[in-house]
Amino acid sequence: MAKETARHVRLGIFVMAGIVLLILGLYLIGNNKNLWGETFRVYVVFRNASGLQNGNNVRFSGINAGTVTNIEMINDSSIRVEMILDMSIKPYLRKNAVARIGTDGLMGNKLVNIEPSSVLSEVIEDGDTLTAGGSTDTAQILKKLDETAGNVNSISSDIKTITENIRRSKGSLYSVLLDTTIASRLNVSIDNISEMTENFRNFSTALADMMAETKSGKGLLGSVTNDTSMLYRQLRNAVTLMEKSGKDLSEVTNGLNESVKKLNQGHGSAGVLLNDSVSAMELKNTISNLDSSVYNFNENMKALQESWLLRSYFRRQKKSN
Amino acid sequence: MAIDSDPNSPGAWSRVFGGMRKFFAEAGDISAFAIRFFREILFPPYEFREVIRQSYEIGYKSFSLVGITAFIIGLVLTLQSRPTLVEFGAEAWLPAMVGISIIREIGPVITALICAGKIGSGIGAELGSMRVTEQIDAMEVSGTNPFKYIVVSRMVATTVMVPVLVILGDTIALYGSFIAVKLKGAVSLKLFLSQVFESIDYGDVIPSIVKSVFFGFAIGLTGCFKGYYTKKGTAGVGRSANSAVVIGSLLIFIIDLIAVQITQFFGIF
Numbered sequence: 001m002a003k004e005t006a007r008h009v010r011l012g013i014f015v016m017a018g019i020v021l022l023i024l025g026l027y028l029i030g031n032n033k034n035l036w037g038e039t040f041r042v043y044v045v046f047r048n049a050s051g052l053q054n055g056n057n058v059r060f061s062g063i064n065a066g067t068v069t070n071i072e073m074i075n076d077s078s079i080r081v082e083m084i085l086d087m088s089i090k091p092y093l094r095k096n097a098v099a100r101i102g103t104d105g106l107m108g109n110k111l112v113n114i115e116p117s118s119v120l121s122e123v124i125e126d127g128d129t130l131t132a133g134g135s136t137d138t139a140q141i142l143k144k145l146d147e148t149a150g151n152v153n154s155i156s157s158d159i160k161t162i163t164e165n166i167r168r169s170k171g172s173l174y175s176v177l178l179d180t181t182i183a184s185r186l187n188v189s190i191d192n193i194s195e196m197t198e199n200f201r202n203f204s205t206a207l208a209d210m211m212a213e214t215k216s217g218k219g220l221l222g223s224v225t226n227d228t229s230m231l232y233r234q235l236r237n238a239v240t241l242m243e244k245s246g247k248d249l250s251e252v253t254n255g256l257n258e259s260v261k262k263l264n265q266g267h268g269s270a271g272v273l274l275n276d277s278v279s280a281m282e283l284k285n286t287i288s289n290l291d292s293s294v295y296n297f298n299e300n301m302k303a304l305q306e307s308w309l310l311r312s313y314f315r316r317q318k319k320s321n
Numbered sequence: 322m323a324i325d326s327d328p329n330s331p332g333a334w335s336r337v338f339g340g341m342r343k344f345f346a347e348a349g350d351i352s353a354f355a356i357r358f359f360r361e362i363l364f365p366p367y368e369f370r371e372v373i374r375q376s377y378e379i380g381y382k383s384f385s386l387v388g389i390t391a392f393i394i395g396l397v398l399t400l401q402s403r404p405t406l407v408e409f410g411a412e413a414w415l416p417a418m419v420g421i422s423i424i425r426e427i428g429p430v431i432t433a434l435i436c437a438g439k440i441g442s443g444i445g446a447e448l449g450s451m452r453v454t455e456q457i458d459a460m461e462v463s464g465t466n467p468f469k470y471i472v473v474s475r476m477v478a479t480t481v482m483v484p485v486l487v488i489l490g491d492t493i494a495l496y497g498s499f500i501a502v503k504l505k506g507a508v509s510l511k512l513f514l515s516q517v518f519e520s521i522d523y524g525d526v527i528p529s530i531v532k533s534v535f536f537g538f539a540i541g542l543t544g545c546f547k548g549y550y551t552k553k554g555t556a557g558v559g560r561s562a563n564s565a566v567v568i569g570s571l572l573i574f575i576i577d578l579i580a581v582q583i584t585q586f587f588g589i590f
Contacts, residue, residue, distance in 0.1 A: 007381075008373060010377070010381055018488040026526060028518040029518055029526065032519050057519075
C-alpha cells in the first residue's frame, strides 16, 4: 500500500510538473503578447500594410510595447491597424507620435515602430489614431542597394578602362604612377625642398632678429624708424616742397592753357597766323613778293657793284673786310 | 512483397489484391477497435486504479529516457544550427529558431517515436503474452471486461502521458539548447527564454500539445490492438510487439502530416 502511495505521489508530481510547465509557458507567451497586463488600444491607418500580420510586435522608441491585434481594410487605399499597448507607456505616448511599419532586423518579422515627436502634444487616449509614417521596406532597401551596386559596377568598369589606357599610353600619368625613376627624382626633390625649408627657416630667424633689432632702434633702419621727430620733419619739408612745386606747375599749366586757348581763338599774331586762312594766304603772298623783291634787289645791287659810279666804293669795302 | 517476374500472371495480381485486402481489413479492425474503446470509456465501471498504475508505468518510467533524448536533441540541434546562422551573422536568432523547431515539431515527434518504441512495444508484448497464455480468455470467463481493464486503461494512460512527456521533453530540450548556446557565447537564461517566448505563439504550443494527444492515442491503440489480437503462440508475441512499433511510428508521421495541413489550413502557423 505504501509502495502504491509512493507511486501515486511520484506520478502526481510528474503530471503536475508537466501541467505547471505548460501553464508557465502559456503565461509567458501571453505576457509577451500583452494579454495579462492592463492595456489600451490605439489605431493607425496605413496606405500599405507591407505584410504586417496579427500578433506582430509594436515597439515604442525601441521597447516592446504591445502587439498588433487586428488589420482591416477600410477603403481601397486605407488599412486600419489595431494595436494593444501596455498601459505603462501611456503617459509617454503623445498624440503626435508617428507609427511606421518596419522589420525586426534585416530578415525578421514585420513590426510597428512608434516614434515620439519632438513637439510636445497631449497624452494619447484609448482608441486614438496615430499618424502613419512611411514604411522602411526591406525590398525597397534591397532595390536601392541593387541600383547602387550597378553604379559601383559601372564606375569600376570605367576605372578599369582608364587604368588600361594609362598603362597602354605610357604618358605622363603613367610615369608618375609607375616609373620608378620618378620616385627617386621625387626623393631628390623632397630633399631639396627640405633643404630649402631649412634655409627659409634660417632666413626667417635672421629676419626675426633683424626686426627685433629694428624695433629696439639698432642699425640704420632702426634709427630711421625709431627717430620719428627727424623723419617727420624731413617728410613734412618734402611734402611742403612738393606741394609748392605742384602749385607752380599748376599755374604754368593754366597759363599754357590760356595761351593755347587764345591761339585757338585767333587772338594775337600767332593766333591769326594759325587760325585765319585769309591772313595766312596774304602773309604767304607778302613773303613771296618779298622774296622776289629781295631777288630783284640783289640783282640791282650786283648791277650797282658793276657800275662805274660805285665800283670803287665796293672794292674798298671788300678790302676792309 | 516480391512480385513474380510476369506481372500479368494471376498469382502476382492475387497477391497484390490479397495484400491490399489484408491492409484494409486491418485498418477496419483497428477502426472498430478504436470505436469500441470510445464506447467502453463512456460507460462504467471505470478502472481508475489501473489507469493510474499504467500512467505510472508508461509515463513516469519513460521520463528518464525521454528526458535524456530531449536534452541531447536540444544540445545537438543548437550546435548543428549555430555555424550556419553564424555565417549569416544571425547568431542571435538561434534561441528563437531552436525554440520554434523543438516546440512545433521535434519535441512532440521525437518524444512520440520514443514512446512508440518503448511503450508501444511493451504494451504489444504484454497484451500478446496475456493473450497466448489465455489470461484474457480467463478474465472473460470470470466476468471481468478485459477490454475495459486492459485496453482502455492503457490507451487512456498513453493518451494522457504522452502530452505530459512532450511538455517535459520540450522543456529539457530547450534547456539543452541553452547549454549549447551558453557553451559558445555569453547568453543569460533570462535572455534565452525571452528570445524563445518572443518567437513562439499559442499557435505553436497548442497544436503541438493537441498533436501529442493524438500521438499518445495512436501509440496506445496500435500497441493494444496488436497485443490484444496476438495469434500463433509466443512467436506471435514478438511479431505483435514489432508491428505495434512499426505501425505506431507510421501513424505518428501520418498524424503529424495531417496536423500540419490542418494548422496551415486554419492559418495557425
